Amino acid sequence: MRPKRLKFYAITHDILGDVFWDVFRRGLMDAAERYDVDVEHLRPGKFSPEIQAGLIEGAMHAQPDGIISTIPRVEAVDAPLRAVIQRGIPVIAINARDPRPQGERIPYLFYIGGDDTNAGRLAGNYLIGKLSPKSGMCVDHYLHDHICHSDRYQGFEQAFGAKGLRSDRLRVPGGDAEACARAVAEYLTENTGVDAVLTLGPPGAQAVIDARKLVPHERQWAHMTFDVAQPQIDGIRSGDIVATIDSQQYLQGYLSVQQMWLHVAQGFTMADDIYTGPAIVDASNVDAAEDGVRRGIR
Missing domain, CATH: 3.40.50.2300 (Response regulator)
Incomplete structure (x- = not known):
């Protein structure tokens, strides 16, 4: 029997018109294709951690195999993400993390994003x-x-x-x-x-x-x-x-799906956070950065 196709939700805090998130989404979808999983990307459409919290709750009730989430405001998303984890659904934090110490923060697996x-x-x-x-x-x-x-x-x-x-x-x-x-x-x-x-x-x-x-x-x-x-x-x-x-947001999208697949399908997890930035782009390396923009990965 063919194993069940894994389903992940990615839930972010986008605002309309910010091209940053188009590149992030490209990373999600490229990894979804590479690892043969379904990824649904949910976002409020405007900056509202409270609306995002509702999206997290909705995703939890869909019972996915994993949830990937930004944490733009801890007090808004703390309770729903803890509820997700208590249900046995693994969570990876991306792009924006809980800044509290290990024993106090939301107990997600690890963080992928910029420092x-x-x-x-x-x-x-x-x-x-x-x-x-x-x-x-x-x-x-x-x-x-x-x-x-x-x-x-x-x-x-x-x-x-x-x-x-x-x-x-x-x-x-x-x-x-x-x-x-x-x-x-x-x-x-x-x-x-x-x-x-x-x-x-x-x-x-x-x-x-x-x-x-x-x-x-x-x-x-x-x-x-x-x-x-x-x-x-x-x-x-x-x-x-x-x-x-x-902060190389393509990697934030791609690696979050990759690492969730490695965790759910293969039993692996990272021992610490994964930093995708910061890296400086100026006149000395702008050509390489522009090539990445053309390809949709920068």
């Missing part, structure tokens, strides 16, 4: 080393708390603070491109001492690029961002962006 505090620190130190800025700011394209973004900003703030430099955080509505650009332009117009800007993903990066058209030409700043997509590639080539931090 976000280290990534923020890396970005801050890159800007400081390359440009000797006077003051920095971080554009966060989520209006609400998000673990990954908070960790990235914390690392950035640590790097700037270690050099006695100020850094601020500006929240913008990532789903509204025009409002994002206006908010960034207003901030940079009012805060003329800020000469280093970090954005946390494609929506924020595009907002800073668009904001250049809304401020006087003489107002200049250095812009570093997160993730790899065509706007970031184009920005590096034009000089609008000095570098971007890649």
Whole structure:
């Protein structure tokens, strides 16, 4: 008798228009084909950990062989993920994890994704080393708390603070491109001492690029961002962006399915988390990154 085809659910916290998640999904589907499993990807369509919690509960009642989930806000998804695990369904955390110590955190198998505090620190130190800025700011394209973004900003703030430099955080509505650009332009117009800007993903990066058209030409700043997509590639080539931090989200999707298959079908598990980033993309390696964008894996 042919064994039952395994079914996994991947449940993420996407916001519409963020191309990051298209690449992640490509990783999921490529691994599903490679390992001959079914993978259903569920997401709220807007940033709402509470809606995501409901999706987790629904997936649990479908009794899949495994659940792959982001943890953007612990208090929202803690109870449903613990319920999943109590039912004997294995869970792998991806992209955004529970930051609490081992004995307190949600007891998922392990985490696959970027080391976000280290990534923020890396970005801050890159800007400081390359440009000797006077003051920095971080554009966060989520209006609400998000673990990954908070960790990235914390690392950035640590790097700037270690050099006695100020850094601020500006929240913008990532789903509204025009409002994002206006908010960034207003901030940079009012805060003329800020000469280093970090954005946390494609929506924020595009907002800073668009904001250049809304401020006087003489107002200049250095812009570093997160993730790899065509706007970031184009920005590096034009000089609008000095570098971007890649968390290699294709790997987050692919490896989560691969590792879940290895666990369920073969009995393997990782002894520790798997970090897919951070990695810097700048003018020195932008060609390789752009090739990955064309292929849908970066």
